[in-house]
Amino acid sequence: MSSHKFCARFVTSVLFFCSIVATTVKAQSFGFGCLGFVGGYGGFSYQEYKPTGLNDYINVFNGIRSDSLVSPMENFGKAQGYRVGLNFFRAKVESFVLTTKGYYQSVSEEHEALEKHASGTRSTTMKLEMRNWGIGVDLGISITNWISWKVVDGALNFNNITLTNTENLTGAETIVKKYKTKSTNLGYSIGTGFILEVIDEYLSIEGVAAYTRLSIDNLQMDDGTLLTQNETTTEPMTNFINAGGFNAVIQLNVGFPL
Helix, strand or coil, X not given: CCHHHHHHHHHHHHHHHHHHHHHHCCHHHHCCCCCCEEEEEEEEEEEECECHHHHHHHHHHHHHCCCCEEECXXXXXXXXXXXXXXXXXXXXXXXXXXXXXXXXXXXXXXXEEEEEECCEEEEEEEEEEEEEEEEEEEEEEECCCCEEEEEEEEEEEEEEEEEEEXXXXXXXXXXXXXXXXXXXXXXXXXXXXEEEEEECCCEEEEEEEEEEECCECCCECCCCCECECCCCCCCECCCCECECEEEEEEEEEEEEEC
């Protein structure tokens, strides 16, 4: 079974289980809200990934300019930013905590190379931005009245990637090239974490550590021009990002009873 099919079946199964619990468990099991809690959240997100194709491009970039580089371009692989979203449904069922959620995440990474020439200075900046919408579920267990362990946290992610290349040369016009994914890319994340209650049910701090699957073959400009393997060839890149990696999120949740 492919990883995409496994993840889809997993999320569907947990959603089904959540709906059964929501309709069968007595109201008093949910505390103040007879149907559970809904709320929003926001926080910091850190994402590791493996951009093999992009880093190969950068290695050739640095090699071509080795005689003039004052500061070489660093490799990519660690992005950070923010995540905001909604907990559509969160409820305690005896010692279990069930949540269905949706979110928007934006993380980025930027590096710059600096060259010195007789005619002036050239700076080249590359900025990679990863934006995604996600929908997911998690199942946790209450350890104490204040701490819950998120045993499984799973989500489907709909990713869009942008790479912006900006060149500035002394006395010349700035050149900006922007490459994007051809279409929305599907990925997923599986992880675990904790929930620390600050004000029971209404305010909590949540942390998640997960593995994120991500794979992007190529990017293109608005006119259809494909990103090449490097500056010395016209062959299109086929492994821009070949794997995802570790993802960590720390967020603040605010809940309201239904």
